Amino acid sequence: MPADDRPERYPFADIEGKWQRVWEDRKQFRAVEDPTRPKFYCLEMFPYPSGRIHMGHVRVYAIGDLLARFKTMRGFNVLHPMGWDAFGLPAENAAIDNGVHPAVWTHENIAYMRTQLRRMGISYDWDREVTTCDPAYYRWEQLVFIRMFERGLAYKRRSRVNWCPSCQTVLANEQVEAGRCWRCDSEVVARDIDGWYFKITDYAEELLAWCDRLPGWPERVMTMQRNWIGRSEGAEFTLPVVGGPGIAIFTTRPDTSFGMTYAVLAPEHPLVDQLVADPGERARVEAFRREVAAQSEIERVAADRPKRGLRLAARAVNPFSGLEIPLFIADYVLMTYGTGAIMAVPGEDQRDWDFAIAHGLPIIPTVARPPEWVDNQAYTGDGVKINSGFLDGLTVAEAKRKAIDWLVAQGLGRAKVNYRLRDWGISRQRYWGAPIPILYCEKCGMVPEREDRLPVVLPPDVQISGKGGSPLADVASFVHATCPRCGGRARRETDTMDTFVESSWYFLRYCSPSYAGGMVDRTAAEYWMPVDQYIGGIEHAVLHLLYARFYTKVLRDLDLVAVDEPFTALLSQGMVIKDGAKMSKSKGNVVDPDELIERYGADTARLFSLFAAPPEKDLDWNDHGVEGASRFLNRVWRFVHAHLDELGPASAARPPALSAGGRAFRRTIHETIRRVTEDIEKDFHFNTAISAVMELVNALHDFDRASRHSSALAERRALLREAVEATLLLLGPVSPHVAEELWAALGHEESLFTRAWPAVDEAALARDEVEIVVQVDGRVRGRVTVAATATESDIRARALADDRVRPWLAERVVAKVVVVPGRLVNIVTRG
RNA sequence: GCCGGGGUGGCGGAACUGGGAGACGCGGCGGACUUAAAACCCGCUGGCCUGCAAAGGCCGUGGGGGUUCGAUUCCCCCCCUCGGCACCA
Numbered sequence: 001m002p003a004d005d006r007p008e009r010y011p012f013a014d015i016e017g018k019w020q021r022v023w024e025d026r027k028q029f030r031a032v033e034d035p036t037r038p039k040f041y042c043l044e045m046f047p048y049p050s051g052r053i054h055m056g057h058v059r060v061y062a063i064g065d066l067l068a069r070f071k072t073m074r075g076f077n078v079l080h081p082m083g084w085d086a087f088g089l090p091a092e093n094a095a096i097d098n099g100v101h102p103a104v105w106t107h108e109n110i111a112y113m114r115t116q117l118r119r120m121g122i123s124y125d126w127d128r129e130v131t132t133c134d135p136a137y138y139r140w141e142q143l144v145f146i147r148m149f150e151r152g153l154a155y156k157r158r159s160r161v162n163w164c165p166s167c168q169t170v171l172a173n174e175q176v177e178a179g180r181c182w183r184c185d186s187e188v189v190a191r192d193i194d195g196w197y198f199k200i201t202d203y204a205e206e207l208l209a210w211c212d213r214l215p216g217w218p219e220r221v222m223t224m225q226r227n228w229i230g231r232s233e234g235a236e237f238t239l240p241v242v243g244g245p246g247i248a249i250f251t252t253r254p255d256t257s258f259g260m261t262y263a264v265l266a267p268e269h270p271l272v273d274q275l276v277a278d279p280g281e282r283a284r285v286e287a288f289r290r291e292v293a294a295q296s297e298i299e300r301v302a303a304d305r306p307k308r309g310l311r312l313a314a315r316a317v318n319p320f321s322g323l324e325i326p327l328f329i330a331d332y333v334l335m336t337y338g339t340g341a342i343m344a345v346p347g348e349d350q351r352d353w354d355f356a357i358a359h360g361l362p363i364i365p366t367v368a369r370p371p372e373w374v375d376n377q378a379y380t381g382d383g384v385k386i387n388s389g390f391l392d393g394l395t396v397a398e399a400k401r402k403a404i405d406w407l408v409a410q411g412l413g414r415a416k417v418n419y420r421l422r423d424w425g426i427s428r429q430r431y432w433g434a435p436i437p438i439l440y441c442e443k444c445g446m447v448p449e450r451e452d453r454l455p456v457v458l459p460p461d462v463q464i465s466g467k468g469g470s471p472l473a474d475v476a477s478f479v480h481a482t483c484p485r486c487g488g489r490a491r492r493e494t495d496t497m498d499t500f501v502e503s504s505w506y507f508l509r510y511c512s513p514s515y516a517g518g519m520v521d522r523t524a525a526e527y528w529m530p531v532d533q534y535i536g537g538i539e540h541a542v543l544h545l546l547y548a549r550f551y552t553k554v555l556r557d558l559d560l561v562a563v564d565e566p567f568t569a570l571l572s573q574g575m576v577i578k579d580g581a582k583m584s585k586s587k588g589n590v591v592d593p594d595e596l597i598e599r600y601g602a603d604t605a606r607l608f609s610l611f612a613a614p615p616e617k618d619l620d621w622n623d624h625g626v627e628g629a630s631r632f633l634n635r636v637w638r639f640v641h642a643h644l645d646e647l648g649p650a651s652a653a654r655p656p657a658l659s660a661g662g663r664a665f666r667r668t669i670h671e672t673i674r675r676v677t678e679d680i681e682k683d684f685h686f687n688t689a690i691s692a693v694m695e696l697v698n699a700l701h702d703f704d705r706a707s708r709h710s711s712a713l714a715e716r717r718a719l720l721r722e723a724v725e726a727t728l729l730l731l732g733p734v735s736p737h738v739a740e741e742l743w744a745a746l747g748h749e750e751s752l753f754t755r756a757w758p759a760v761d762e763a764a765l766a767r768d769e770v771e772i773v774v775q776v777d778g779r780v781r782g783r784v785t786v787a788a789t790a791t792e793s794d795i796r797a798r799a800l801a802d803d804r805v806r807p808w809l810a811e812r813v814v815a816k817v818v819v820v821p822g823r824l825v826n827i828v829t830r831g
Numbered sequence: 832g833c834c835g836g837g838g839u840g841g842c843g844g845a846a847c848u849g850g851g852a853g854a855c856g857c858g859g860c861g862g863a864c865u866u867a868a869a870a871c872c873c874g875c876u877g878g879c880c881u882g883c884a885a886a887g888g889c890c891g892u893g894g895g896g897g898u899u900c901g902a903u904u905c906c907c908c909c910c911c912u913c914g915g916c917a918c919c920a
Contacts, residue, residue: 008870178917220835224915227834232919251920264920307918330918337919344920350832351918420919541915611856612843616836618913620843624857631871632856638871678847688845691855698855701872773851778901780851818900824850828900 009630010637012601016737020121028751029068029123031079033527040076041528042068043507043567045536045544046083046130049109050090053116055576055583055609055621056537058593062606062734063573063615063686064535065122069733070680072123073757079528080123081510083130084110087138087499089167089183092432096466102432103460106133116593120602121737123753128513132502137509138434139455140519141501145437146448147558153199154426156438156446160336161425163191168466169429170195172498173422174228174543182543190293195427196436196495200550204229204419207549216533216569218616221541228542230420235404237413239263239343240317242324244275247316250338250418253348254407255399257320258388259366260343261356264309264328266335267292275314275327284310285329292331307332307355318343319412320389320403330355338418346378353378367396424547426498431464431471433496441483441490450484456492470494503544504551507531507566518560525561534567538574545570571684574618576609583621591621603735604630610686610734633738636697636731640724640742643704647721648747662715663764665703669723670764672696676730677757686734693730696723721746729758773824774799776808792819799825 023029033039044064047057068080084106091102098105110131117124130137148154162171166186170193175182200207208229211222234252241247247265251257265272267289276282288310309330316327332351333342346356347365356363367383369375385391390406391399407413427436435456437449449456459478462471472478472494483490505519511528512521536544545567552566575582578589596605608629613619640647658666672692679689700723707716725746732739732752743752767788772795774782782804786795796817799805805827812829819825 177915220914223835227916230916230919234920249920253920305918332918332920334919342920349920351920354918418919420916538914614844617844622843622857625843628856635871685845687843688855691845694855705873771851775851775901783851816900818850820850824901826850826900 008634009600010634010738012603012633012738013598015741016119016121016602019737019740020118023121023123023751024118024126026751027127028753029078029080029125030127031077031081031125033524034077035527037077038075039079039528040068040071040533041079041507041531042071042533043081043510043531043535045534045540046085046503046506047113048085048088048090049106049113051109051112053113053593055591055593058120058596058605059576059609059615059619060535060537060573061117061120061122062609063571063684064533065120065606065736066610066680066686066733067533067535068123069736069753070757072753073729073732073755075756078123079128079510080125081128081130081513082117082122082124082126083128083506083510084113084132085499085503085506086110086131086133087433087496087502089169089430089432092430092464092466095432095464101460102464103133106432119597120593120606123736128510130506130509130513132434132499132506133432133458135455135457136514138502140509141434141497141505142437142449142454142456143451144505144519144555144558144560145497146451148198148554149438149448151558153202153554154196155199156194156196158192158194160190161193161195162188163193164188167430168469170425170427172425172500174424174546195425196438196493196497197423197425198550198554200424200547201419201421203550203553204231204421205417206553207421207546210549210565214565214568214570217567218570218572221538221545221570221572224541225546228421228546232418232420234416234418235400235407235413236339236416237319237407239341240319241275241327242315242317244314245271247271247341248339249341249343249413250416251343253345253400254403255385255388255391255394255396256345256348256366257318257343257403258391259345259347259364260318260320260325261346261362261364262326262328262344263316264330264333264342264344264355266333266340267329267331268335269329269340271341272312272329275312278313281313285312288329295331307351307358309355309359311359319410320406326361328355328359336422337420348378348380350378350380366391424498424550426501427495428498429470429495431458431462431496433499434458434502435472435478436493436495436497438493439481439483439490440493441486441488443488444483444485444490447483447485447490453484458496470496472496500544500547501551504548505555507534507548508552508555508561519555520560522561529561530563530565531567533569533571535571535573538572541572571615573615574613576621577618578621596626600626600630601633601737603633603738607633607690607735611690612687614687615684632694632697633735636727637738637742639697639700639704640728640745643720643724644745646717647724648745658715658719659710659712661703661706662712662719665699665719666722666761666764667767668696668699669719669726670761673726673730673758674760674765677760680733689730690734693727696727696730700724700727726758728752729755770822772799772822774802774805775824775826776805777829778826781805781808788822792821795819795821795825799827 042064044060068078072078086106091106094100094105095102145154162176164171164181164186166184167181171181176188179188181188208231211226232252234250235254236248236250238246239249276285307330309328312327314327315324318325344352346352346363348367364387366385366388367379368386369379382396385394385399391402404415435458437456439447439449441447459475462475464471479491481490481492508520508525512524515521548566555561581587581589583590608626611629612625675692676689679685710716728739728743740752769785770788771783771785773780774784782802784798784802786798796819812831814827815830816828
């Protein structure tokens, strides 16, 4: 864009650079522990150093900075740090594509993005910057890994995992979205592989319980976490097999047991081999297993897919009814949930119904159907038990309890709670991550690294091909080591940790970023933790946010921190949309923050991203809207500069008695302060807070015009000054540079951000008169102005007597008059 | 299928606890300034209708019903849409 077609604008580039330097020179945003003041830990999710910031970053950091500056002005000791989520695959892919070492690529990106963030003028304490690929950072997570290993919270096992063929690595369940890799969208395949796991399932109950104890979190995030954890109550019991070993069954509907007409095992269930004796049957089972294994993850999750199964020769006995029932292996039963085997009750489970219909199996209803029920599907509702022996006549809930009691009495089973949540697979067969501090000794076996030999540093010299296998396995100097226990020959683990491990505790490291005695200095953590306000995208609802909650609880149990939960409140901000789609290079709808700041300045970019939508909603980017934001800041700038002589330098004393117009204007000033404060504090409605400031500026112009020729000069000056100062203070957290500059122009020598947030003068809010709306039968027919002290009967009389109202009452009888003091009167009539 | 969010002017969005629907901004229209344009400043701007005008009427918050003096707001049913989970026994 050529410079000369830009509208005339205040010199934002000079101002922004100037104040960024001043704030930095003064170390104005340095956070120091101070037990005498209330603390506020304000945190935005740190970025992955991908190369450049995008509009989503601008939005989240504008929100965070608004809150940090606002809380500072409200008297809190604010911690507002920034760092880099620096490990991860894109760095490795860049190495493969361009031959740049991941470390070089990452550090170059960090350097550039740091300058971008500085140009936004965010109030970070840069002295606390944390970079997760730094050995001084990840050494502590290696130490915690060892502690977790010692307690069985980190363990290794071979199991079926999600493998991304493109990223050439394992993915955690949380990183698979509808059968595809969360990063590259490739179809995920199943593989049996050795890997390291964190025992997040040990914390399922606590993670779930705290979902109800975090009122500062959005309900939708908590719902997603609850669903992800997926608690279900039921019973586990042993299903006897004729002449064979019993099969463990989990069910949430023990009340329906009398309706169990067959049972099903997952194809890969280990008991299947013991149940199959005949070589011919064995071959059929093997063929069926191959058939199931061949289907991709996508096919597996496809809806309404016909259920395939194979009937076994072995038969089981329904312990409730005593009847012999057939046994199947079928693809609709998952080895990874419950016990990998189910009792099938087609009458009350749709999946079992579908399978029973397809295989001609009997269906016995065990809950009485409602009269209008059409019997073409399973019935899952409540009702009275039937066909159920000693459970007959009970409700479903009663029968569940009684069935469990019976199982316990028979010694067959017990009540059981199951979770959908699986352990967190943290092994990655990639280079750019924190090494797992484990060695394999020829004599001692699997041994954790000695703590005094930490960190296990990621070796710089490595060949990254992306062709599969952990690149570290080819680095002889890394792999070959001595056993920490016996000193003999040992090999190092060559998998690295999932980068979500680093982001599970970075907020703790900010409390004492260079502490050398451990992960975190307890005193600092006890002062700052937990994070009071966390801000970030909804995409992490069950990824980072669940992992960080889990990891914090582990650190608590390792006695490293004293908090149960890391984040007291969460603000989950929406995406930035343009032309109906998320901004992306492939769609060509990207707005580059650099260009935006170049053209309009950071203050405008911030103002617009806060004004255009409430933070939790998606923000529809609109170039005209940015113009509007810029126009507003220019309007404020021009007004202050046009009135500098009148406004300053010293603040004029307000005359004791104000004119009616003066009182009305002053009420607007203080109503604005109240509205802005409430909008920010109560529900993060920054868009309406900003619109309130815009209204104040409009009122300021009106007052200026109206009082220009007034003789009450002292009143005019005092109120202009009060209004302008309020405007700048309220605007400061949104557009800090221009506010600070104009604040200085008014003659203030101290930073605006060391000033207290303006207080509402309750006396200024008082009104002498109020306007009352008069309705007849619910329709507005007139308005009357009455004294604020008017009684209900005064208001009623005035309403009934109003000239505009009376014609609507002609030839009608007044049946009722509703008076809402200060608001309206509704006259209800009868014809 | 289950769970959660949402549906308001041409557009982004606002509306306290059930009380004047459409704040604020964008866009549009008109005016002022200017040789002219941009910028800036002022005014109007949901739809339909009556009126020369002043002014006024009716309709209107996805659709239908209900509660209420009064419903964008509460209740019931339905439609659409976005997001999450998805053979979880």
